[in-house]
Amino acid sequence: MKPNVGIREVAEHAGVSVGTVSNVLNHPKNVTPANLAKVQQSMIELGFVRNDLARQLRMGAGSTIGLVVLNISNPFFADLAHALEAEAEVNGHTVILGSSDQDAEREDRYIDLFEEQRVRGMLIAPLHGVTPRLSRLRSRGTPVILFDSSADPEHFCSVTLDGTAGGYMATNHLIDTGRRKILFAGGPFSQVGERLTGASKAAREHDGVTLSLMETNDLTVAEGREVGNKILAMPTTSRPDAIFAANDLLAVGILQSLILASDLSVPDDIALIGYDDIDFAASTMVPLSTIRQPRELIAREALRLLHEESDAGSGHVHGRHLFTPELVVRESTRPAERADA
Amino acid sequence: MKPNVGIREVAEHAGVSVGTVSNVLNHPKNVTPANLAKVQQSMIELGFVRNDLARQLRMGAGSTIGLVVLNISNPFFADLAHALEAEAEVNGHTVILGSSDQDAEREDRYIDLFEEQRVRGMLIAPLHGVTPRLSRLRSRGTPVILFDSSADPEHFCSVTLDGTAGGYMATNHLIDTGRRKILFAGGPFSQVGERLTGASKAAREHDGVTLSLMETNDLTVAEGREVGNKILAMPTTSRPDAIFAANDLLAVGILQSLILASDLSVPDDIALIGYDDIDFAASTMVPLSTIRQPRELIAREALRLLHEESDAGSGHVHGRHLFTPELVVRESTRPAERADA
DNA sequence: GATGCCAAATGAAACCTTTCAGCTCCAGGC
DNA sequence: GCCTGGAGCTGAAAGGTTTCATTTGGCATC
Structure with missing residues (x-):
């Protein structure tokens, strides 16, 4: 042949x-x-x-979209990638995926690689915001859409979730269900700052509500268990009556520790709310209340912006597109039996 | 500029x-x-x-590797993809990912798309084994490595896990820890046939051991919960004393149902073993025993074969590369208190 | 029967790189 | 002073496609 x-x-x-x-x-x-x-x-x-290579070469524009996420092992990013891929496929585009694994060097490598491949555009969840490399990339003409709220909206499009609103929402929900001593667990704080800001805003608006903090190194199940154990180690009287975990993985870990301690009930003694609504959240022992980030919408909007930016050329106005997350109430924040304080 | x-x-x-x-x-x-x-x-x-497009065009060989998995939402495939991506990146290759979502049409579309992109090779977990389209692809010169044990080793390379061995291993472990009435849950059977074969082989080799079956439509947490509920609905005397779930998602679901029924203890009343060793398996309420598939090894071997096939041209001999999985013992199969029957 | 027009087909140029045969130039050997 | 050899450089060709200015052919119109 x-x-x-x-x-x-x-x-x-x-x-x-x-x-x-x-x-x-x-x-x-x-x-x-x-x-x-x-x-x-x-x-x-x-x-x-x-031969699509020759085709793309001739046409100048590739049909591939580069995606760089922080960590593909995080179900939130895995789901986002899946949603993006499905959405891109509709337009005959292909998604190539890079997981920076929270490593700046890997992030850079992927950006270079994708630029050489003449991707039609890049979707990036940047580790350290807008780096010079990203600016250069942008100024050379590759459309870039960021998943990062700190991006300068003058020069970049970004699609982000309103973490402050989410944190506010979650905390208010805890307060609404009668909790007063709230613990925010998560970290590093630099990565979950907005959620924390929202939480503290909500706490300040309500008399008699206290917000304490527990910083973690990472947002994993294992870290969550440690948080849980620390709580169990506290004297009963000083324990919080509600925990806001900065993501679902953490919440799952916390839940595991707390449930193992059979003298403590979730949600009766301690309410728990997570963040992201990963698929597992609905399937935990006590189904987890959480803040849902509309992944499909984000995916769609990100690709829409990408196309707009690559088609419209100069007529395009950058902007920050903020999505408001959504409260998902499940068992883990059911109002305590003893009703509100 | x-x-x-x-x-x-x-x-x-x-x-x-x-x-x-x-x-x-x-x-x-x-x-x-x-x-x-x-x-x-x-x-x-x-x-x-x-411009990498022109480069690849001129050089004839692309630097991209196409990966088509059954379902990227399954953590096993997500992890495999991650491992492959990391491994490919070492050689400066890029992985483009397609999730067929168990849809033959989507699988075909991705294969066509990737072929047009002149990928260096394809790694495919095929839905229905070797289709004519795959044979054509192969005969046109694109290296293809399958994750499928039913592939004809004359014409295709395949990297697979010995599901029979895994099933045998899991079941023997249950028997070793004193269980006798074993239930195999999973399905569709066509997809988990090898595991079932292994399980039934182990059961036959031991007197007094019975193996019953419960077929599911899918391998998800939700299906697992249904399985759990069905078991709870059984009269106490006819319940199994051990369950072999065809994958971890299923096992997690089963575990949830069983634990909720507080009169039943895992592993004391019913032991439970899963399959895949997804990251969550170690973090479930009762840490899950499971069969670990060596993802990194598979990834490495698959890429090695791909390179061999694309470099060596005709000197290359196809073959079926079988990996033996590994038993991971955790809490969910701890020998019952009352010792063996 | 000549003219004009339009749809359809043509084929060379362009996209950007790598390769390779051939060229230049210089140092060293005799 | 001439020749040889080799290192380094050159520039055209090739790779497969799309685009576009031209050409062709058929048909209606006058």
Whole structure:
């Protein structure tokens, strides 16, 4: 079998010019039905497969979209990637994925790699906000959409979730269900700052509500368990009556520790709310209340902006697109039996 | 800023020929230090970024690897993808990911798409084994590595896990810890056939051990909970004393139902073992015993075979590479208090 | 029968790189 | 002073596609 069947071989075999074959592929309506049939027949017989590299080279714009996430092991990013991929596929685009694993060097490598591949655009959850490398990339013409609220809206489009609103929402919900001694667990604080800000705002607005903090190194199940154990180690009287965990993984870990201590009930003794609404949140021992981030919407909006930016050229106005998350109430924050204080 | 700075502009700016610029990029040792410096300086000044599309076109071989998995929402595949991506990145390759979501049409679309992109090779977890489309792809010269044990080892390389061994191992472990009435839960059976085969082999080899089956539609947490509820609905005397769940998601669901029924203890009344060793398995309420599939090894071997197949051309011998999984014992199969029957 | 028009087909140029045969130039050997 | 050899550089060709200015052919109009 011939290794490389090109448009030229097809043209020759069908007795037409290469231009016509190209038209069959891209503008079939400009081709006589007779020729169309002949060409398609030849394609099949020769086993022709269009070479997308040459196509993209010629057209200048790739059909690939680069995605760089912080950590693909985090179900939130995995789901986001899945949503983006599904959404991109609708337009015939392909997503190439890079997981920076919270490493600036890896992030840089992926950005360079994707730029060399002439991706149509990049979607990035940046580790340290907008780096010079990112600015250069942008100024060279590659559309960039950030998942980061600290991005300068003058020069970059960003799609973000309103972490402050989410934190506020979660904390208010705890207060509404009668809790007063609230613990915020999460960290590093630099990464969950907005959620914390929202939480502390809500706490300040209510008399008699105290907010204490417990910083973690990471947002994992294992860290969550440690948080849980620390709480169990507290004297009963000083324990919080509600915990706001900065993400669901952490919440799952906390839940595990607390439930193991059989003298403590969630939600009766301590309410618990997480963040992200990962698929597991609904399936934990005590189904977890959480803040849902509308992944599909984010995915759709990010791609919409990407296309806008790459199509509209200069007419496009950058901006920060903020999504408001949504409270999902499940069992873990059911009002305590003893009603509100 | 000039939109497209090519090798030609760089050459002109540096006062050398395009060939020399190309050599700077690909064979720096053949270039005078003086020229090398000049060219590199020009590259920086002009903001040159090598166009990988043209490069791949010219070189004939892409640097991208296509991966098609059954369902990226399954943590096992997510982790596999992650491992593959990390491994590929070492060689400067990029992985493009497609999730067929168990849909044959989507699988086909991705295969076509990737072939048009002239990927260096494809890694596929096929839905229905080797389809004609796959054979065509292969015969046109794209290396294909399958994650499927039913593949014809004459014509395809495959990297698979010995599901029979895993099933045997899991079941034997249950028997070793004193269980006799074992339930295999999972499905559709067509997808978990090997595990079932292994389980039934182990059961047959031991007198007094019975194996019953419960088929599920899918391998999800939700299905697992249903399985759990069905078991709880059984009269106490006919309940199994051990469950082998065909994957961890299922096991997690089962565990949740069983634990909620406070009169039943895992592992004292019913032991439970899963399959895959997803990250969550260690973090469930009762840490889950499971069968670990060596993801990193699989990833490495798959890529090794891919390179071998694409380099060695005809000298390469296809084959089926079987990995033996590994038993991971955790709390959920601790021998029952009352010792063996 | 000549003219004009439009749809359809043509084929060369362009996209950007790598490769490679051939060229230049210089050092060293005789 | 001439020749040889080799290091370094050059520039055209190739890789497969799309685009577009031209050409072709058919048909209606006058």
